[in-house]
Amino acid sequence: MRFWLGFRWVVVAAAFIINLVADGVTFSFGIYYAEFTKVFKQSKSATAWIGSLLAAMPLLSGPIASSLTDRYGCRRVTIAGSLLSSLGFILSSFAGKFRQLPARRTPSHTDSCD
16 A cells, blocks of 8 residues: 555656656747758748647647547547657658648647546
């Protein structure tokens, strides 16, 4: 019984690290903004869409993740979301053109688990 009480803190620490990484990627976009405008040779307003979509996707995918969580359970949806997110980050690292980035953007995490 004592083991399970200590294990709760592992879950809390893991959730903290997940949120730290997900929000860190989102909120550090301003550091990479100038580099994206140089590399992709786009206007400032066009390049800002990368950061806007990065911040909006977790919020827009919330209702979908919530309904999937009700149907399939928290664990399955969280695993599927993390795999989808990893795939999106990996594919976006190979983007050579500006138009390829929004097509490969996936929800970065699901916050629908209670």
